[in-house]
Structure formats: C-alpha cells, structure tokens
Amino acid sequence: MPDLPRTAPTLLGFLTWGPMSGYDLKKVIDGSTRNFWSESYGQIYPTLRRLLERGLVTRSDESGDSARKRHVYAITEAGRDELRRWLEVAPERQPPRVEILLKLFFGNQMSCARAIEYVETYRAELTDELERYGEMRPLLERASDNDRAPRFWLMTLRYGERNCEASIAWCDEVLAELADLEQDDPHRD
Amino acid sequence: MPDLPRTAPTLLGFLTWGPMSGYDLKKVIDGSTRNFWSESYGQIYPTLRRLLERGLVTRSDESGDSARKRHVYAITEAGRDELRRWLEVAPERQPPRVEILLKLFFGNQMSCARAIEYVETYRAELTDELERYGEMRPLLERASDNDRAPRFWLMTLRYGERNCEASIAWCDEVLAELADLEQDDPHRD
DNA sequence: GGTCTCATGTAAATAGTTACATGATTAT
DNA sequence: ATAATCATGTAACTATTTACATGAGACC
Numbered sequence: 368m369p370d371l372p373r374t375a376p377t378l379l380g381f382l383t384w385g386p387m388s389g390y391d392l393k394k395v396i397d398g399s400t401r402n403f404w405s406e407s408y409g410q411i412y413p414t415l416r417r418l419l420e421r422g423l424v425t426r427s428d429e430s431g432d433s434a435r436k437r438h439v440y441a442i443t444e445a446g447r448d449e450l451r452r453w454l455e456v457a458p459e460r461q462p463p464r465v466e467i468l469l470k471l472f473f474g475n476q477m478s479c480a481r482a483i484e485y486v487e488t489y490r491a492e493l494t495d496e497l498e499r500y501g502e503m504r505p506l507l508e509r510a511s512d513n514d515r516a517p518r519f520w521l522m523t524l525r526y527g528e529r530n531c532e533a534s535i536a537w538c539d540e541v542l543a544e545l546a547d548l549e550q551d552d553p554h555r556d
Numbered sequence: 557m558p559d560l561p562r563t564a565p566t567l568l569g570f571l572t573w574g575p576m577s578g579y580d581l582k583k584v585i586d587g588s589t590r591n592f593w594s595e596s597y598g599q600i601y602p603t604l605r606r607l608l609e610r611g612l613v614t615r616s617d618e619s620g621d622s623a624r625k626r627h628v629y630a631i632t633e634a635g636r637d638e639l640r641r642w643l644e645v646a647p648e649r650q651p652p653r654v655e656i657l658l659k660l661f662f663g664n665q666m667s668c669a670r671a672i673e674y675v676e677t678y679r680a681e682l683t684d685e686l687e688r689y690g691e692m693r694p695l696l697e698r699a700s701d702n703d704r705a706p707r708f709w710l711m712t713l714r715y716g717e718r719n720c721e722a723s724i725a726w727c728d729e730v731l732a733e734l735a736d737l738e739q740d741d742p743h744r745d
Numbered sequence: 746g747g748t749c750t751c752a753t754g755t756a757a758a759t760a761g762t763t764a765c766a767t768g769a770t771t772a773t
Numbered sequence: 774a775t776a777a778t779c780a781t782g783t784a785a786c787t788a789t790t791t792a793c794a795t796g797a798g799a800c801c
Contacts, residue, residue, distance in 0.1 A: 389752080389753070399661070400658060404653055409755085409792095410789065412754055413754090437753085438753075454666040455670065458659050460656070465593065467649075469592065470643055471712055476569075489649070518733070519661060530722050530726075561761095562759090563761095625769080750800095752795100753794100754794085755794085758790085760789070762788090765783085
C-alpha cells in the first residue's frame with residue numbers, strides 16, 4: 368500500500384485521540400498543529416475515503432434519531448500499524464516559502480517605505496502568534512502533569528515560540544536597517 | 557494578464573541581474589534564495605515560455621559558432637513593470653510544513669530513542685546550514701560597500717541565521733527533555 | 746425569518762516535484 | 774573512454790487551495 372497521501376498518517380495520528388468526523392479533524396488540526404502542519408477539507412475528505420477503502424479506519428454513520436448526517440471515523444489496528452510505520456521513517460525537511468524574504472531580496476527595486484510596511488505587518492502577525500502560544504502554554508503545562516502526551520505537544524509549541532521570538536528580533540533589526548537606508552537616500556524610487 | 561504562476565516574478569527579479577538561461581536561473585536561485593524560495597526546472601522552463609509569450613522577456617538563441625544550444629532570456633520594460641507591480645503587493649504568509657514537528661507531536665507513540673535520533677539529525681542539518689551562512693556573510697558584506705542591493709540580501713541572510721540559531725537552541729532543549737522522558741520510562745515504546 | 750454553525754463532499758485550478766529523454770562538451 | 778557538467782525540455786504524478794453546492798439544526 369504505497370500510494371497514500373501525506374495527509375493519511377496525519378489523520379491517523381489524530382484519530383488515535385478518539386473517533387472523529389472529517390469536520391472534527393479539521394477543527395482539531397486547526398487548534399493544534401496549524402502552525403507547522405495544516406490540512407484543508409479538500410485533502411481531509413478524499414483521504415478519509417481512501418483510508419476507509421484500505422481498512423485503516425472504520426466509519427459509523429451517526430444518523431439515528433434526530434441526529435444530522437455525520438460520519439464518524441475510528442482508527443483500526445491496521446491503521447495503528449500504518450501510523451507506527453510512518454513514525455519510524457525519518458522526517459524530511461522541506462524548505463518553506465517565505466514571500467516577504469523574496470520581496471525583500473529584491474528590495475533595492477522598491478521604496479524603503481514599502482519594505483518597512485511589509486516588515487511591520489509581518490512583525491504584528493508574529494506578535495499575535497506568540498500571544499496565542501502564550502495562551503496555549505499553561506493549558507498544556509497543566510495537562511502534562513498526569514499525562515505524557517502533552518509534553519510532546521509542548522515541545523512543538525516551544526519550537527513556535529523560539530522561532531517567533533527570533534523572527535520578531537529580526538524584524539526589529541531590519542526595521543532599523545531600512546530606516547538607515549531611507550535616510551541615506553530618501554528620494555530614491 | 558492575471559494568470560502568471562508565482563514563479564514568474566521570481567524569474568523576472570533574477571533577470572534584472574542580467575540575461576540568463578533557464579539553467580543559469582536555477583543555479584543562481586540555488587545559490588541565493590534556496591533557503592526561503594526555490595524553484596525546480598519543471599517550473600522554470602514552462603514559466604520562461606509564458607513570460608516570452610507575454611513579452612515580459614526576450615529570448616536570444618546563442619547558437620553561433622561552436623556554441624551549444626542555449627536560450628538566453630532578458631527582461632523587457634514590460635517585464636520590469638510587472639516586477640514592480642508584484643513588489644507593490646503585500647506578501648502573504650504561508651504556513652510551512654515541518655514534518656519533524658508532526659512526528660514529534662505524535663511522539664508519545666514512538667520510542668524516545670527514535671525521537672532523539674530525528675532531532676539530532678535535524679540539528680546537524682541546521683548546523684550545516686548555519687555554517688553556509690557564515691561563509692556567505694563576508695562576501696555579501698564586502699559587496700555591500702559599494703552597492704546597495706547586497707544590504708537587502710544580507711537582511712534575508714540574517715533571517716536564516718537567527719532562525720537557524722533559534723532552532724538549534726530548540727533542538728538542545730528538546731534533546732534534554734527527551735533524555736528525561738527516556739529516564740522516566742526506559743522500557744516504553 | 747435570518748444567520749450562524751454543523752457537516753459533507755466535489756471540481757477546478759494552481760503549485761510543485763521527480764523522473765525521464767536527449768544530446769553536446771569538457772575534464773580525467 | 775567515461776564521467777561530469779552543460780543544457781533544454783516534457784510528462785506524470787503528487788500536493789494543495791479555493792470555491793462551490795447542499796442541506797440540517799440551533800439560536801435570536
């Protein structure tokens with residue numbers, strides 16, 4: 368079974384938390400791994416169907432008395448095996464695409480004012496992100512008292528925090544540098 | 557002309573450095589923006605054709621005496637306009653996909669030894685990357701004495717350095733934490 | 746009655762990688 | 774000779790987003 372999309376192990380991983388619908392999975396992913404791994408409905412639903420076909424999940428149709436249409440998926444033993452196999456494969460790095468850096472790379476061809484605007488916006492986004500991490504942290508810390516799993520979630524949170532902080536510091540440095548460049552040659556462009 | 561791929565402005569940006577072939581562009585991109593923006597041949601060649609069709613570049617076939625088949629592309633005024641238009645559009649953030657974090661997120665379902673192995677590999681890759689930045693830095697610094705453009709390139713380099721350093725520090729922190737977890741429960745898998 | 750959230754799914758477009766085919770030239 | 778590099782390009786596949794279609798139940 369070599370042709371499962373990358374979304375497959377992700378969904379299997381989340382389904383170890385308990386049976387869920389595609390809709391639930393989307394919400395749970397958005398609330399946890401969004402900053403380093405996200406999935407859209409366009410990937411989730413087709414992947415669930417393929418997981419079902421391969422017997423890696425089961426589907427129960429919750430449509431009894433008054434319940435609305437809802438497909439709840441549960442991981443099977445074969446699904447757990449597949450997940451474990453995936454966890455044994457060394458992860459690969461994929462270079463990100465950071466559009467602001469690309470524009471800044473060609474920054475000589477735009478006004479410093481514009482570049483400053485972009486960096487300021489970026490900084491504001493990072494600050495928001497860092498704040499969200501700050502809200503999440505105490506919840507995870509409390510949860511990790513009696514459970515081992517949240518300690519791993521905290522590691523990924525820490526990654527976000529550290530990189531956010533580094534990027535914010537970078538913004539400040541670059542904003543100073545851009546202000547300098549603007550001073551040197553204020554009538555340019 | 558609303559249907560140009562994202563690769564288009566990238567190529568136009570590099571062509572402001574001077575006329576180049578698709579092969580040259582690939583090398584130049586690999587040598588400069590690779591860590592935050594890379595392109596493959598499968599994107600470069602088809603995009604060059606589309607840029608040519610729209611008159612954003614011109615092509616001269618260098619196949620005179622003994623020269624091998626080689627298409628050299630040069631940016632046109634319309635191409636410069638298109639590039640400037642693109643630079644005026646605010647960049648958008650796209651969340652990266654960091655597979656190691658996804659695996660670590662489900663780390664409770666694998667052995668600590670395996671997780672440690674992954675983080676160590678990741679750390680080694682980051683160290684290499686940081687070293688490459690260190691080699692590049694003096695070249696750019698020297699170049700920025702008499703030219704404004706390298707100062708922008710240095711800004712993007714600084715981004716890589718800061719984030720690399722942050723990630724390396726994170727690796728060390730996580731490695732300690734994983735060693736802890738392994739101590740707590742050495743026979744777990 | 747209207748809007749919000751729940752809920753499922755598909756279609757189309759865009760993005761991007763990888764592998765392949767081809768062949769010339771240059772260095773060992 | 775033969776391996777590496779120069780050089781162009783395409784095809785097939787994989788990945789991913791976005792927008793749309795649909796409709797029920799909950800809340801105001």
